[in-house]
Amino acid sequence: MTLLKVENLKKYYSSGLFRRQVNRAVDGVSFELERGKTLGLVGKSGCGKSTLGRTVLRLLEPTAGKVFFEDREISGLRGRELKKLGTEMQIIFQHPEASLNPKMRIYDCIAEPLRIHGLCGKEAEKTRVLELIGGVALDEELLFRYPRELSGGQLQRVVIARILGLKPKFIVADEPTSMLDPLVQAQILTLLKKLQQDCGISFLFISHDPAVVEWMSDEVAVMEGGKIVEFH
Amino acid sequence: MTDMTESRCINMTEKTAEKMTGEISEKKTGKKAEKTAGKMIGNIAGIMIGNIAGKMIGNITRKKQVQEFRKNRLAVLGVLLIAFLAFLALFAPLVSPHDPLEQKLERGLEGPSLEYPFGTDNLGRCIFSRVVYGTQVSLGIGVLVVTATSIAGTLLGILSGYKGGLFDEIVMRGVDIVLAFPNIILALVIAGLLGSGFFNVVLALSLTQWPVYTRLVRAQVLSLKKQAFVEAARALRASNFYIMRRHILPNCMGSVVVLGTLEIAHVIIFAAALSFLGLGIPMPTAEWGSMLKEGIPYLLSAPHLTFFPGLMIMLTVLAFNFAGDGLRDCLDTGTGVMA
Amino acid sequence: MSLLSVEALNVSFRTGRGLVKANEGIFLEIKEGEVLALIGETGCGKTTFGKALLRLLSKNVMIKGRILFRGRDLLALSRNEMRQLRGKEIGIVLQNPSLALNPVLSIGDQLAEVYRSHEGCGKKEAEKKAGEMLGLVGIDPSRKAEYPHQFSGGMLQRVMVALGLALRPALLIADEPTRGLDLQTKQQIADLISGLVKQEASALLLITHDLEVAEQIADRAAVMYAGEIVETGKAREIFSNPGHPYTRALLEALPENGLRAVPGQGPSFVNPPSGCRFHPRCAFGTESCQKIRPRLLELEGERQVRCLLFESTGKPEEIPDDAAKS
Numbered sequence: 001m002t003l004l005k006v007e008n009l010k011k012y013y014s015s016g017l018f019r020r021q022v023n024r025a026v027d028g029v030s031f032e033l034e035r036g037k038t039l040g041l042v043g044k045s046g047c048g049k050s051t052l053g054r055t056v057l058r059l060l061e062p063t064a065g066k067v068f069f070e071d072r073e074i075s076g077l078r079g080r081e082l083k084k085l086g087t088e089m090q091i092i093f094q095h096p097e098a099s100l101n102p103k104m105r106i107y108d109c110i111a112e113p114l115r116i117h118g119l120c121g122k123e124a125e126k127t128r129v130l131e132l133i134g135g136v137a138l139d140e141e142l143l144f145r146y147p148r149e150l151s152g153g154q155l156q157r158v159v160i161a162r163i164l165g166l167k168p169k170f171i172v173a174d175e176p177t178s179m180l181d182p183l184v185q186a187q188i189l190t191l192l193k194k195l196q197q198d199c200g201i202s203f204l205f206i207s208h209d210p211a212v213v214e215w216m217s218d219e220v221a222v223m224e225g226g227k228i229v230e231f232h
Numbered sequence: 233m234t235d236m237t238e239s240r241c242i243n244m245t246e247k248t249a250e251k252m253t254g255e256i257s258e259k260k261t262g263k264k265a266e267k268t269a270g271k272m273i274g275n276i277a278g279i280m281i282g283n284i285a286g287k288m289i290g291n292i293t294r295k296k297q298v299q300e301f302r303k304n305r306l307a308v309l310g311v312l313l314i315a316f317l318a319f320l321a322l323f324a325p326l327v328s329p330h331d332p333l334e335q336k337l338e339r340g341l342e343g344p345s346l347e348y349p350f351g352t353d354n355l356g357r358c359i360f361s362r363v364v365y366g367t368q369v370s371l372g373i374g375v376l377v378v379t380a381t382s383i384a385g386t387l388l389g390i391l392s393g394y395k396g397g398l399f400d401e402i403v404m405r406g407v408d409i410v411l412a413f414p415n416i417i418l419a420l421v422i423a424g425l426l427g428s429g430f431f432n433v434v435l436a437l438s439l440t441q442w443p444v445y446t447r448l449v450r451a452q453v454l455s456l457k458k459q460a461f462v463e464a465a466r467a468l469r470a471s472n473f474y475i476m477r478r479h480i481l482p483n484c485m486g487s488v489v490v491l492g493t494l495e496i497a498h499v500i501i502f503a504a505a506l507s508f509l510g511l512g513i514p515m516p517t518a519e520w521g522s523m524l525k526e527g528i529p530y531l532l533s534a535p536h537l538t539f540f541p542g543l544m545i546m547l548t549v550l551a552f553n554f555a556g557d558g559l560r561d562c563l564d565t566g567t568g569v570m571a
Numbered sequence: 572m573s574l575l576s577v578e579a580l581n582v583s584f585r586t587g588r589g590l591v592k593a594n595e596g597i598f599l600e601i602k603e604g605e606v607l608a609l610i611g612e613t614g615c616g617k618t619t620f621g622k623a624l625l626r627l628l629s630k631n632v633m634i635k636g637r638i639l640f641r642g643r644d645l646l647a648l649s650r651n652e653m654r655q656l657r658g659k660e661i662g663i664v665l666q667n668p669s670l671a672l673n674p675v676l677s678i679g680d681q682l683a684e685v686y687r688s689h690e691g692c693g694k695k696e697a698e699k700k701a702g703e704m705l706g707l708v709g710i711d712p713s714r715k716a717e718y719p720h721q722f723s724g725g726m727l728q729r730v731m732v733a734l735g736l737a738l739r740p741a742l743l744i745a746d747e748p749t750r751g752l753d754l755q756t757k758q759q760i761a762d763l764i765s766g767l768v769k770q771e772a773s774a775l776l777l778i779t780h781d782l783e784v785a786e787q788i789a790d791r792a793a794v795m796y797a798g799e800i801v802e803t804g805k806a807r808e809i810f811s812n813p814g815h816p817y818t819r820a821l822l823e824a825l826p827e828n829g830l831r832a833v834p835g836q837g838p839s840f841v842n843p844p845s846g847c848r849f850h851p852r853c854a855f856g857t858e859s860c861q862k863i864r865p866r867l868l869e870l871e872g873e874r875q876v877r878c879l880l881f882e883s884t885g886k887p888e889e890i891p892d893d894a895a896k897s
Contacts, residue, residue, distance in 0.1 A: 044753050091463075100464075101483070102461075103483055211827045299587070
């Protein structure tokens with residue numbers, strides 16, 4: 001069953017003061033993603049794969065094209081409906097050190113999405129946060145620390161835990177392990193795969209490492225110059 | 233997955249639960265205590281800075297940074313001096329031996345003695361008492377101006393940096409215009425238009441000082457905006473107001489506090505300068521700047537008229553500069569990301 | 572002929588939490604013109620080791636042992652002598668180009684600065700040399716007037732290599748030169764470094780967690796875990812036939828080898844585990860591993876392994892293969 005359908009998506013940037021230069025970061029991309037499956041996206045840096053990930057989520061407004069999520073076009077959503085989309089589609093970033101607010105304790109980082117979307121009351125929150133941090137195999141002790149006291153691998157787990165609180169159906173993973181060591185990378189990827197099996201999450205998995213993408217994905221798209229040049 | 237975590241959760245040690253509730257309640261009472269303390273003492277600079285700094289530092293690892301701050305001797309000296317000045321301002325009636333306005337013309341221009349520790353001025357007023365009362369005025373102006381400008385300047389900076397567009401253009405042109413004039417001249421013009429008086433001085437200085445914060449904060453917001461954690465909050469579909477309040481503001485506060493501390497010194501000098509030029513606090517009130525002005529004709533015959541208020545200005549400015557520098561050092565080292 | 576030989580090096584930091592022992596009992600040797608890869612996870616102490624060689628660590632550090640470079644003990648040199656040596660005889664490529672380069676100076680000026688301060692070149696000559704050096708690392712010398720923000724990550728890394736090799740040092744220390752780069756750029760940088768090092772007959776200490784890069788360009792490899800060297804040997808042999816369980820785990824975590832994850836994290840440096848430091852995460856651990864601190868055992872063919880499993884047998888084959896899967 002199709003969860004996400006992208007049709008001829010384009011994102012152009014124009015720059016230059018006198019001579020307009022148009023940078024076609026994403027130039028007419030179409031794909032479909034089924035529930036519980038992973039689409040891998042490989043390509044060199046600067047090929048537009050990160051831009052594509054953000055445009056699909058509407059973190060960037062597309063220049064043209066349509067994105068359907070559960071058969072609903074999301075580009076027109078406003079207000080409450082758009083906010084609800086935040087619980088359904090999420091993103092994991094490349095730099096775990098920058099992904100969490102340095103002034104917030106880990107507990108608050110994980111509780112924040114629950115609070116923003118009013119997903120549970122004050123009392124239930126504690127239980128839920130403990131549940132979430134346990135789900136990514138981190139020690140409860142870490143809840144009272146600040147992000148800079150944690151290692152990159154631990155931070156990436158916190159990021160995953162905080163997103164899982166929303167029970168999303170679709171996650172864009174934008175090079176989630178490219179800054180991590182091989183051992184930690186293996187841990188994080190295994191965790192993501194396990195979560196996918198347990199919760200039926202679909203992933204758009206972006207990476208420049210073909211071996212990693214191969215391991216993670218059901219289908220792989222190769223991107224070059226803003227276009228998908230190959231599916232396999 | 234949930235099954236597994238649930239069992240984990242049930243097995244959660246009581247200790248952790250206790251720690252958690254303890255942590256939260258401690259946070260609340262701590263904040264309350266800070267607030268009431270702040271109210272009680274009102275506009276006393278030293279405590280107020282301690283208060284804000286405490287909050288800031290509390291946000292990061294409190295202990296380490298307090299240690300860092302303590303190691304910096306000049307900063308500690310600065311804080312002690314500020315505390316001393318705050319004490320003078322608060323308890324001026326108890327500290328000063330005479331009424332600062334009481335004139336004894338027959339005892340004018342006396343040198344320091346036991347009765348008049350700093351001597352008397354041309355009208356026979358006790359310089360020591362006047363200097364002590366002057367602390368109230370100077371610190372009051374400094375704290376009021378800095379509080380007002382830092383709040384207004386920070387808000388404008390955050391809005392302007394985060395929203396961008398036309399609003400940003402307008403605010404930044406305003407900043408440019410104010411900063412294009414030499415500060416003191418602009419303050420003089422405004423004070424001249426408004427006339428002298430305590431609140432007019434505060435207003436004149438506030439109108440010239442807010443852009444400093446706006447510019448600093450806006451620059452920080454521009455770089456914070458690109459950070460992944462802000463983007464993550466946008467992906468959560470948090471409102472712009474929420475993002476500015478919870479993610480942008482806390483990460484700007486450190487530098488605003490540092491700048492504010494340094495700015496108090498700045499403002500106190502400006503206020504003294506305005507009074508010195510006759511546009512500040514009206515005459516009989518004891519104020520360091522106007523005391524300097526009154527002492528000028530006697531610079532050679534009775535230098536103590538100008539020496540003591542001058543010394544106080546210098547000490548106050550140094551104190552706030554030391555404290556500000558120390559604060560900057562310890563906040564800087566504390567937020568660095570470990571490699 | 573050994574160029575650098577490190578003997579019983581201990582590096583520790585005094586901190587509020589206690590003594591952090593970042594490096595313990597390290598013996599390591601680099602020969603002239605040799606490429607040695609120092610492999611390990613982030614936070615295992617490998618960057619500390621590289622910086623200790625050049626005495627670039629913070630003030631609260633304590634360094635014991637000897638670092639002999641061409642027979643001179645670097646730890647006994649005066650600060651001035653050390654400053655002379657840095658760059659000239661031992662060059663370093665630091666980890667984060669965006670932090671290591673000055674954003675308000677052009678690339679060419681930063682490179683020329685090296686020649687002016689170290690070799691006392693005139694302005695013209697320094698600029699000429701800087702241009703040549705940029706050409707050497709594959710950057711068009713006409714770009715020398717550009718600033719760091721105009722360069723991509725891979726190009727900045729090339730600039731860092733140019734800075735490290737500018738004075739033709741006998742030893743180059745490259746700290747994670749390929750971190751965060753995409754696959755193709757990574758390949759280019761790795762080729763560039765190994766090519767230049769050969770061309771200049773410099774030795775290279777490559778500090779990395781990237782096993783593919785290490786395998787490609789290193790002659791010998793040393794694996795570090797929790798501040799200790801756990802295995803050394805010829806690079807080819809280590810990668811084809813890893814001895815220490817940790818080395819095995821590292822290799823098995825690679826996606827092409829099945830991406831098998833070892834649970835847990837690198838241990839604390841303040842209270843390291845008793846016995847073998849890897850035992851809490853080791854798939855082959857026995858009871859004695861918790862008690863006995865293994866020594867670095869000499870095996871055949873310049874191989875050293877710090878593991879009790881080798882004490883009795885001396886053969887890596889003895890490790891049961893099924894155990895790894897559980």
